[in-house]
Amino acid sequence: xxxxxxxxxxxxxxxxxxxxxxxxxxxxxxxxxxxxxxxxxxxxxxxxxxxxxxxxxxxxxxxxxxxxxxxxxxxxxxxxxxxxxxxxxxxxxxxxxxxxxxxxxxxxxxxxxxxxxxxxxxxxxxxxxxxxxxxxxxxxxxxxxxxxxxxxxxxxxxxxxxxxxxxxxxxxxxxxxxxxxxxxxxxxxxxxxxxxxxxxxxxxxxxxxxxxxxxxxxxxxxxxxxxxxxxxxxxxxxxxxxxxxxxxxxxxxxxxxxxxxxxxxxxxxxxxxxxxxxxxxxxxxx
Numbered sequence: 391x392x393x394x395x396x397x398x399x400x401x402x403x404x405x406x407x408x409x410x411x412x413x414x415x416x417x418x419x420x421x422x423x424x425x426x427x428x429x430x431x432x433x434x435x436x437x438x439x440x441x442x443x444x445x446x447x448x449x450x451x452x453x454x455x456x457x458x459x460x461x462x463x464x465x466x467x468x469x470x471x472x473x474x475x476x477x478x479x480x481x482x483x484x485x486x487x488x489x490x491x492x493x494x495x496x497x498x499x500x501x502x503x504x505x506x507x508x509x510x511x512x513x514x515x516x517x518x519x520x521x522x523x524x525x526x527x528x529x530x531x532x533x534x535x536x537x538x539x540x541x542x543x544x545x546x547x548x549x550x551x552x553x554x555x556x557x558x559x560x561x562x563x564x565x566x567x568x569x570x571x572x573x574x575x576x577x578x579x580x581x582x583x584x585x586x587x588x589x590x591x592x593x594x595x596x597x598x599x600x601x602x603x604x605x606x607x608x609x610x611x612x613x614x615x616x617x618x619x620x621x622x623x624x625x626x627x628x629x630x631x632x633x634x635x636x637x638x639x640x641x642x643x644x645x646x647x648x649x650x651x652x653x654x655x656x657x658x659x660x661x662x663x664x665x666x667x668x669x670x671x672x673x674x675x676x
Contacts, residue, residue: 397431488534491604498674552650560636565616582618
């Protein structure tokens with residue numbers, strides 16, 4: 391076989407990025423050159439790999455078999471080379487993080503960003519808001535933090551639990567005095583319940599959620615303004631000075647604990663700056 395490895399890598403990038411134009415952009419090449427390289431690869435293999443249409447591409451059976459055989463290996467090779475290069479200059483480069491809204495405004499995340507920026511002043515940081523698991527490789531993300539109730543997009547990713555946390559229902563005394571008594575979970579049907587999407591899964595499906603938002607700060611503000619019963623994580627309430635105006639509702643009820651999970655593509659190719667961010671966040675979240 392006379393197939394060129396660079397051509398195989400371009401083929402894998404074309405599939406990964408969803409098209410020839412996107413692959414050309416990712417590799418800083420002209421679209422026509424990528425197209426010619428793919429044609430050369432097909433010629434050397436004696437098989438059609440891609441069915442080209444005006445806007446998209448489709449894999450032939452041969453193309454699908456080749457991609458499944460080489461994609462992970464090419465990714466690990468590229469990550470290994472990138473990690474080796476970054477190891478020579480760990481104080482520069484880019485760190486890309488995916489995190490849900492509920493954590494983006496948290497004290498732990500803010501503290502980590504401040505600490506990391508101080509220790510790595512020349513590292514550029516990009517933070518993306520994602521509520522669901524994403525393909526870290528395709529989006530070129532270094533890591534993602536999610537509650538454990540979210541299904542992970544790729545089981546091959548490294549996953550570890552950061553912290554387990556409980557949640558509780560809270561409201562102001564004024565709200566509770568002006569509304570029907572809330573003595574059981576069934577009584578929540580008569581109240582305005584405020585929750586984020588993850589905590590809402592812990593309540594009965596029959597419980598109406600008046601406001602569902604991943605902005606924990608917004609939920610707390612509404613509760614403090616007597617607008618309802620908020621269902622918030624304990625670790626958020628404990629670090630919020632404003633939470634002193636809220637009292638527990640149904641304190642005898644114990645809800646299942648959730649945990650935060652950190653995901654990254656491979657432990658073997660983590661750069662020093664990525665490892666440093668992970669260690670800082672673990673320290674701040676506990």
